Amino acid sequence: MWAGTRSRAMLALVAATVVGLGASACGSSSPATSSASPAPLVVYSAQGYDKAVVDAFQKATGIQVKLVDDSTGPLLAKVAAEKSAPQWSLLWADGAEAFASLDSQGQLLKGYEPNVAWTAAGQSAVPQDKSYVPTGLTMAGAILYDPAKTPNPPTSWQDLLSPAWQGKVGMPNPAISGPTYPFVAGMMNQLGGEDQGKAYFTQLKTHGLQVFNTNPDSLHALTTGAIQIDLAQSSAAFAAIVKNPNLKVAFLDKVSLLPGAIGIDAKAPAPVQDSAKKFAEFVLSPAGQQAMLAGNPNGDSLYWPPVNGVSPLPSLPQLSSVAYQTVDPYLWGPKESEINSWFTQNVVK
Amino acid sequence: MTANNGASALAPVTDDRGQGSSARPVGGSRLPGPARSRPRWNGPATRRLAWSAAALVVGLVMLAPVLGFLLVAITPRTFGQGDAWFTLAPFRSALSGATLQSVLNTAITGVAAAVIATVIGTALALLLGRTKVAGAGLWRLGLWALLLAPSYLEALGWTRLVERDGVLAGLFGTDFHWLHQLVMGPAGVIWVLGSRGVPFAFLAVSGVVRGLGRDFEDAARVHGAGPWARLRITVGLLAPGLWAALAIVFAEAISDYGVAATLAAGSHFPIATFALAGAVTNFPADYPTAAALGWLLMVLVVLALLAQRMATRGRSYAVLSGRTRPVRPVPLRGWRSVLALAGLSLFFLLALGVPLLGTVSASLMGNFGTVNAHSFTLEAYQQVFQRSDLLAPVLLSVRLALITATVALIGGVLIARLLARRGGAARGKAVNVLDLLMLGAVALPAIVLGAGYIFTYNLPAVTGLGIQLYGTITLLVIGLLAGALPQASRLLMGSFSQVQDSLLAAARVHGAGTTRAWSTTMLPLLSGSLLWTWLLTFADRLLELPLASMLYPPGQQPLSVAVTTLINGYDFAAGTASLVVACVGILAVIGVALALFRLLAPAGWRRLEQR
Numbered sequence: 005m006w007a008g009t010r011s012r013a014m015l016a017l018v019a020a021t022v023v024g025l026g027a028s029a030c031g032s033s034s035p036a037t038s039s040a041s042p043a044p045l046v047v048y049s050a051q052g053y054d055k056a057v058v059d060a061f062q063k064a065t066g067i068q069v070k071l072v073d074d075s076t077g078p079l080l081a082k083v084a085a086e087k088s089a090p091q092w093s094l095l096w097a098d099g100a101e102a103f104a105s106l107d108s109q110g111q112l113l114k115g116y117e118p119n120v121a122w123t124a125a126g127q128s129a130v131p132q133d134k135s136y137v138p139t140g141l142t143m144a145g146a147i148l149y150d151p152a153k154t155p156n157p158p159t160s161w162q163d164l165l166s167p168a169w170q171g172k173v174g175m176p177n178p179a180i181s182g183p184t185y186p187f188v189a190g191m192m193n194q195l196g197g198e199d200q201g202k203a204y205f206t207q208l209k210t211h212g213l214q215v216f217n218t219n220p221d222s223l224h225a226l227t228t229g230a231i232q233i234d235l236a237q238s239s240a241a242f243a244a245i246v247k248n249p250n251l252k253v254a255f256l257d258k259v260s261l262l263p264g265a266i267g268i269d270a271k272a273p274a275p276v277q278d279s280a281k282k283f284a285e286f287v288l289s290p291a292g293q294q295a296m297l298a299g300n301p302n303g304d305s306l307y308w309p310p311v312n313g314v315s316p317l318p319s320l321p322q323l324s325s326v327a328y329q330t331v332d333p334y335l336w337g338p339k340e341s342e343i344n345s346w347f348t349q350n351v352v353k
Numbered sequence: 354m355t356a357n358n359g360a361s362a363l364a365p366v367t368d369d370r371g372q373g374s375s376a377r378p379v380g381g382s383r384l385p386g387p388a389r390s391r392p393r394w395n396g397p398a399t400r401r402l403a404w405s406a407a408a409l410v411v412g413l414v415m416l417a418p419v420l421g422f423l424l425v426a427i428t429p430r431t432f433g434q435g436d437a438w439f440t441l442a443p444f445r446s447a448l449s450g451a452t453l454q455s456v457l458n459t460a461i462t463g464v465a466a467a468v469i470a471t472v473i474g475t476a477l478a479l480l481l482g483r484t485k486v487a488g489a490g491l492w493r494l495g496l497w498a499l500l501l502a503p504s505y506l507e508a509l510g511w512t513r514l515v516e517r518d519g520v521l522a523g524l525f526g527t528d529f530h531w532l533h534q535l536v537m538g539p540a541g542v543i544w545v546l547g548s549r550g551v552p553f554a555f556l557a558v559s560g561v562v563r564g565l566g567r568d569f570e571d572a573a574r575v576h577g578a579g580p581w582a583r584l585r586i587t588v589g590l591l592a593p594g595l596w597a598a599l600a601i602v603f604a605e606a607i608s609d610y611g612v613a614a615t616l617a618a619g620s621h622f623p624i625a626t627f628a629l630a631g632a633v634t635n636f637p638a639d640y641p642t643a644a645a646l647g648w649l650l651m652v653l654v655v656l657a658l659l660a661q662r663m664a665t666r667g668r669s670y671a672v673l674s675g676r677t678r679p680v681r682p683v684p685l686r687g688w689r690s691v692l693a694l695a696g697l698s699l700f701f702l703l704a705l706g707v708p709l710l711g712t713v714s715a716s717l718m719g720n721f722g723t724v725n726a727h728s729f730t731l732e733a734y735q736q737v738f739q740r741s742d743l744l745a746p747v748l749l750s751v752r753l754a755l756i757t758a759t760v761a762l763i764g765g766v767l768i769a770r771l772l773a774r775r776g777g778a779a780r781g782k783a784v785n786v787l788d789l790l791m792l793g794a795v796a797l798p799a800i801v802l803g804a805g806y807i808f809t810y811n812l813p814a815v816t817g818l819g820i821q822l823y824g825t826i827t828l829l830v831i832g833l834l835a836g837a838l839p840q841a842s843r844l845l846m847g848s849f850s851q852v853q854d855s856l857l858a859a860a861r862v863h864g865a866g867t868t869r870a871w872s873t874t875m876l877p878l879l880s881g882s883l884l885w886t887w888l889l890t891f892a893d894r895l896l897e898l899p900l901a902s903m904l905y906p907p908g909q910q911p912l913s914v915a916v917t918t919l920i921n922g923y924d925f926a927a928g929t930a931s932l933v934v935a936c937v938g939i940l941a942v943i944g945v946a947l948a949l950f951r952l953l954a955p956a957g958w959r960r961l962e963q964r
Contacts, residue, residue, distance in 0.1 A: 046907045047907075055742075069908075070906075070907030070908035071907060071908055072905070072907045072908075073910070073914070073918050074902050074914065074917070074918075075917065077634035078634065078800070078899075078902050078903070080634070080636050080637075080638065081633045081634050081638050081800070081804065081903075082807065082903055084434075084633075084636075084637055084638035084640065085638070085640065085804045085807040085808060085811070085903070086807055086811055087432075087433035087434065088432055088433030088808075088811065088812060088813060089811050089812070089813050089816065091811070091823065091824055091907075101636075102636050105636060105637050109637070179631055179634075179635055180614070180631075180634065182636075185636075217614060217615065225516075225517075228516065228517070228518040228519065229517075229518045230516060230517040230518050230519075340635070340636050340637070341635050341636065341637060341639065344635050344636075345631075345635070348631065349451055
């Protein structure tokens, strides 16, 4: 009797699960591809303006795009988990180092460069093997401060090691905040190497460097007064000024170029790669750049365009006024995991 | 058939009289009676089919991704995560230096949090279940609010309170350095995880408290027992609930990421989930080491489960029979009432007031959560209701939560029934494995459970078989279900282990069919637990983030991911405001469901529910 009850109940569970899942499955649309129309794209993106650009692209080309939007960390974790069978056709995120790593693992389509008029800075971000395409430029290691509390901000990176800045400098943790690793790598690069860079950050630590989990955390610390100098990605720093116009951004000599880039899945079928190339070309076209500039004006849209003929949003200074360096992502990309672990164990604590 | 079972059904009813069922033999030997009698001729083929199908579904939901993720530690190359087909190197990396320390810290934190949660949860269950404490409805609502607030919000609240130039410093004009040190360290981590666990412990224990009736207390009173001796007896009878509470809070605590990433990360107190998530979000992601850490978390769960088993082995706690008399809540007077109210207020101030501060500082203050008069604004809340792009995610998440909660309730009932009953050795082993998998799914942080789903269902070998689940809503539902089933079944288990099968047997003796027997005996006794479990699952799944972010189909953002997108786009205020609106919405759903239950359920159910 009991067994009968149970078996019926079990069948009920199975039926309910199947019905439930079936019902939900009905809601998910399956991609329908016909050989005549261009192949649809799956775009994995961590950019704040991605939805606006995707909408504009679909309107302009009729190519269907499905967007997966997440922050850089989880997005790259997903890309790594899918390594045996990538589901993305195109990856769009900040930081050339991650793309260089993916390229070294053979995951990116090489040898593709859209035919556009690069600015000098844009050109410097194009990799030799043309495995990814820069779409927007920001700077790693901008200095954000409140002139009312900090009338004389530091003027050099060595300044930060003076007693005047003891305990007053903060930054996000590169192991958690995606766009912070390029800053750490950039500092190591301009100081002469990994060892010198580690020595510098160790000194910063002994001078009371405060490390926060993410950009919003260090911005919060700046506004409460817990720190006076926040080392941030330039777009985050300019975004902070939109919310709080009392703040100011300064660039020390030198900051590091931090491009946003597009990479195309090396294993994707040719028609999908063709659609992905069209997407990259659209992003670099005047219409695409306008969509990028309008898509997240209080955040990621605060970048310098990598192509001629497009102006950045008015709150940004001329790029020529910023002393920046270009870091070799193929040298520093593979070191990311090791350096981040070192940073967590030696500087965060 | 009926005659056969009817005759034997009388036996346990007579046996159990006045003794609970403590006289039952334990282990393999079966009692005569309908609960144990399974005539071989009663559709064995159907039964086998049903069991196989159920095992397949549960296996698909639970086993594959958990195993898939764990296997990455041993054979990374199979999943495209390294060069080795077979290696133990990830374990060496997980068992060395800072990572090993983080595992030890996790074990200590988990035990301490589980004990704190169980002590407070039991006290609350006894206070709210057996006394007429003032404002009982309000305190219950507080527990639900606590259950809904994500752990990082409480951690954020504490950080805002004690940080340099934080809220306390603003109020009192001085930095409380010692408090900062205390909160941003082991004590703060344990308290936040413990207080997060209180609602789980409360639900697990209060199910048992509800079913306890007053027979045992009356019996003790008759024999001259004082209040403390009666309390000791009551607590002793609560053991299944207590151990269920300890196990589930332990598993929840060691898998929590919100606190690990906030309070623990900033202090000298590394925790395993943070090390694990760090290995995953670092670039390139180190999944093999993360998986090895996953193994270690599973070992901790096994140890917790063994402790639970050793403590409750050989005993039966079936106290709910047809003769159980409902408990009459005792009014609290004088110093007892003052003490109870003071305790309740203090707990909710620390557990709920602080995260509220975190939310308020993040959503009402436009300026990165800084408190000043100019930045106090409701603009973010207006935005939430004006944004049309949030509508589709809201509808999708509501649909996902409805489906998941309903299926999890059905599955939870079956599993709880299975786990609460004892049987032969083979069945015992199967139950142990099921129990382990259930807690295993809780112990693995959701982000790696999500990665496990990707590894498993994105394997070319699997997709080659025509199983094209990855990237569909179906897999997202399965994932959400895997996260919900263990909680649902564990919450129901306390209530199920109390119901004596003699009740069903009695109904059958009186000629009721299976459905009628269930609906007239079990359903009234369990309706309260069932309703709460459904509501809990619904609320919990509506805002689930880590799994959803790994598994959502391209182009179909659930609410939690859409909110994260807002926050990533530097729209912190609108992001947190939409979280607050969602939480208020959930509370409204809970309120409506409870009101409907009061209005529509038969009077007898309500009376039982109020016990």
